[in-house]
Amino acid sequence: MRFTLSPGGNIRGQVRVPGDKSISHRSIMLGALAEGVTRVSGFLEGEDALATLSAFRAMGVEIERHSAGEVVVQGVGLHGLEASSAALDLGNAGTGMRLLCGLMAGQSFDCELTGDASLCSRPMGRVIDPLTLMGAKIDAQAGGRPPLKISGGRALQGIHYDLPMASAQVKSCVLLAGLYADGRTSVTEPAPTRDHTERMLRGFGYPVERKNGVISLEGGGCLEAADIDVPADISSAAFFLVAASIAPGSDLLLTHVGVNPTRTGVINILRLMGADITLSGQREVGGEPVADIRVRYAPLRGIEIPEDQVPPAIDEFPALFIAAACAEGRTVLRGAEELRVKESDRIAAMAEGLTTLGIENDVLDDGIIIEGGTLAGGEIHTHMDHRIAMSFAIAGLRAQEPIVVLDCDHVATSFPGFDVLASELGLRISVQAD
Numbered sequence: 001m002r003f004t005l006s007p008g009g010n011i012r013g014q015v016r017v018p019g020d021k022s023i024s025h026r027s028i029m030l031g032a033l034a035e036g037v038t039r040v041s042g043f044l045e046g047e048d049a050l051a052t053l054s055a056f057r058a059m060g061v062e063i064e065r066h067s068a069g070e071v072v073v074q075g076v077g078l079h080g081l082e083a084s085s086a087a088l089d090l091g092n093a094g095t096g097m098r099l100l101c102g103l104m105a106g107q108s109f110d111c112e113l114t115g116d117a118s119l120c121s122r123p124m125g126r127v128i129d130p131l132t133l134m135g136a137k138i139d140a141q142a143g144g145r146p147p148l149k150i151s152g153g154r155a156l157q158g159i160h161y162d163l164p165m166a167s168a169q170v171k172s173c174v175l176l177a178g179l180y181a182d183g184r185t186s187v188t189e190p191a192p193t194r195d196h197t198e199r200m201l202r203g204f205g206y207p208v209e210r211k212n213g214v215i216s217l218e219g220g221g222c223l224e225a226a227d228i229d230v231p232a233d234i235s236s237a238a239f240f241l242v243a244a245s246i247a248p249g250s251d252l253l254l255t256h257v258g259v260n261p262t263r264t265g266v267i268n269i270l271r272l273m274g275a276d277i278t279l280s281g282q283r284e285v286g287g288e289p290v291a292d293i294r295v296r297y298a299p300l301r302g303i304e305i306p307e308d309q310v311p312p313a314i315d316e317f318p319a320l321f322i323a324a325a326c327a328e329g330r331t332v333l334r335g336a337e338e339l340r341v342k343e344s345d346r347i348a349a350m351a352e353g354l355t356t357l358g359i360e361n362d363v364l365d366d367g368i369i370i371e372g373g374t375l376a377g378g379e380i381h382t383h384m385d386h387r388i389a390m391s392f393a394i395a396g397l398r399a400q401e402p403i404v405v406l407d408c409d410h411v412a413t414s415f416p417g418f419d420v421l422a423s424e425l426g427l428r429i430s431v432q433a434d
């Protein structure tokens with residue numbers, strides 16, 4: 001599937017984008033391992049979260065899908081999973097695989113985890129290392145890549161782990177393994193990362209402590225089922241925050257968006273660039289802060305992105321690079337080497353596409369320098385990365401000529417229905433089969 005963007009247009013209206021991907025993965029995992037029935041609403045029916053759902057079904061958990069976004073998980077308790085007869089296929093999802101590694105390390109049975117070509121090229125050493133220290137046995141392919149074979153029946157020991165990189169996936173993996181470990185498991189992070197795992201564990205009645213930057217829990221407890229209302233995904237809303245900011249005449253209301261402070265880097269960065277973004281109706285839903293976000297067109301200027309905003313905006317940089325391309329002056333990003341190990345190398349993939357559109361940029365090991373300018377048209381390669389596809393789609397609003405975005409199938413991993421919603425809001429997008 002490819003997107004064709006006709007130049008111009010603006011973004012107007014009101015929309016609730018699909019559910020948060022991080023919270024959707026976790027709702028299935030913790031719901032499955034809880035005692036009792038967990039009802040999830042607002043679940044993201046994207047391929048990544050559905051792969052996690054299928055993995056737990058394959059391990060004997062009854063999970064019903066009702067009307068849009070309503071999912072009912074019949075918890076089996078921390079020790080109630082059954083061995084799957086086939087490898088568990090996590091598709092495109094780094095989150096699914098890395099969090100599952102932690103949980104599977106604590107089971108009594110062996111399992112194999114696999115995924116698509118993108119996932120099988122991503123580094124898993126970052127979770128294998130701490131899990132091995134805890135006593136797990138995990139065999140990987142060359143370079144610590146999937147497929148992974150995780151041996152069951154290992155006695156795990158609580159450890160303290162200093163995360164070498166700011167990664168919520170690694171933090172969550174270690175904490176989830178800690179549920180099965182003897183004694184206390186604790187982590188420190190080089191910078192705060194999304195804390196949905198900690199919040200949801202607490203919501204399921206499992207004590208998680210945070211003291212002087214050390215996050216810890218004691219193994220051997222149990223999870224009690226709790227209902228979960230998944231907020232709209234700020235990472236999906238981000239495409240429209242940028243789209244409305246760059247297209248004159250835009251005025252958009254994004255409703256019920258998750259605004260957990262570990263996720264709002266995109267709002268902070270856009271505001272530093274001059275964006276007109278206001279939050280209203282701030283409330284808490286199931287332990288997660290939620291708000292309605294209004295965004296109106298405003299001229300943007302280039303900035304040096306503060307490094308402390310990198311973790312809370314980690315998935316939003318492809319979209320933010322489009323904002324930088326449309327801004328007046330130079331934008332500099334450093335300290336973001338993690339972007340190189342996402343679904344694609346997002347620094348390289350974005351630099352390539354920006355160059356195609358005539359935007360000057362310099363690639364750094366850990367970031368990029370982008371000179372704002374005029375966007376031409378051209379053919380963009382997504383490297384099978386959903387966020388690259390949607391970022392170049394919104395670039396059409398400011399392009400001089402049509403943009404064709406090739407290989408857009410992966411958009412369904414995080415944002416099913418993106419093209420329809422974007423078109424309703426004013427993006428001049430059409431979809432063709434490859």
Ligand SMILES: O=C(O)C1=C[C@@H](OP(=O)(O)O)[C@@H](O)[C@H](O)C1
Pocket residue numbers: 021022023095166167168169170172194314315338
């Ligand atoms: O924990 C999570 O749900 C996620 C953590 C982040 O990955 P890292 O932990 O690799 O930074 C993010 O990029 C990913 O989309 C979702």
Ligand SMILES: C=C(OP(=O)(O)O)C(=O)O
Pocket residue numbers: 021092093094095096315342343387414
């Ligand atoms: C990096 C992402 O997801 P994951 O690591 O779960 O594949 C993302 O959605 O941008």
